[in-house]
Amino acid sequence: MAENEGPGSDTWFSAVEPAHVAGSAEAVRWDEAADLVVVGYGGAGVAAAVEAAGRGLRVLAVDRYHGGGATAM
Numbered sequence: 001m002a003e004n005e006g007p008g009s010d011t012w013f014s015a016v017e018p019a020h021v022a023g024s025a026e027a028v029r030w031d032e033a034a035d036l037v038v039v040g041y042g043g044a045g046v047a048a049a050v051e052a053a054g055r056g057l058r059v060l061a062v063d064r065y066h067g068g069g070a071t072a073m
Helices: 043-054
Strands: 036-039 059-062
Touching: 036 043, 043 059
Parallel strands: 036 059
Antiparallel strands: none
């Protein structure tokens, strides 16, 4: 990581789109592209997504519920 890419720089965090809540899989148009798809957005899913995004990958995170998985327990 370059010195100007750390905390406080404009590029430190990537843009995160708001969650899309759908009633069913059929109600969603599945046309997104990503380098990595993270299925399950608990502690491990978040860690994987953050690490991948930090390495420059475009990440799509999908969770069945509202996130948190076993971490929320």
